[in-house]
Amino acid sequence: GDSVTQMEGPVTLSEEAFLTINCTYTATGYPSLFWYVQYPGEGLQLLLKATKADDKGSNKGFEATYRKETTSFHLEKGSVQVSDSAVYFCALSDGSNYQLIWGAGTKLIIKP
C-alpha cells in the first residue's frame, strides 16, 4: 500500500540555518503531496501542497518540490527562525478514498 517515510527527529538547528526535512513516498497512482505543521499545543495546519509532478509548493519561506523520479517531497527553508520550532508531517493522498497517508512526523527545534 501507499506509504510515507520521513527523516527521524528531532532536528536541532541554530537560527538562520538552512533546513531540509526529507520525505519520500510510495504510491501506485499519482498522489497529491502535503506538508502539515503542528506548533506546540496547537492543531495541524496545512503548510504547503503539490498536486502533480514538478509542482513546487511554498508558504512562509518553506518550499517543497514534487519529484516523481525520486518519489520525494523534501521540505526546505533557507533561514529558519525560533518560531519555526514545531512538528512537521509529510502526507499524501492518492485520491482513491480521500484519506491522507501520514509520515511519522519530524520535530524541529530551532535554538537562538
Place this chain on the structure above:
Amino acid sequence: GAVVSQHPSWVICKSGTSVKIECRSLDFQATTMFWYRQFPKQSLMLMATSNEGSKATYEQGVEKDKFLINHASLTLSTLTVTSAHPEDSSFYICSARPPPGLAGGNIYEQYFGPGTRLTVT
C-alpha cells in the same frame, strides 16, 4: 475560510464514564469528516471516516462500539468515547474535507480542528 473547531479543547473524566467530542466546520459544508488519534510524540492514526447521513467507516482495530461517531449534519460530527478507560487518554483530532474550489483547496485536502485532549482518571 475553511475553519474547523472542536469542543471541548480538553476534558478530564473518570473511568467508566462517556465523553462526547464535537467537530464543526464553521464556514463550509463538509460531507466527509475524519477522526484521528494522536499518541504523544507520534503521528496521527486515522480512526474513522465519517460521511454525513451514513454510518462511519472505521479503520481496522478501532472498536466502533467504543468510539461512536455521528455525522448528523453537513457541519457537525461527534465522537463519543463510551465507558472510557485510562488507555483511551489521548489527543483526538478531527478534520473536514472542503468542497472543491473552496479557498483554492482541492478535494484531497483536509482542514483540521485544534484537537481535544482527553484524560481518563
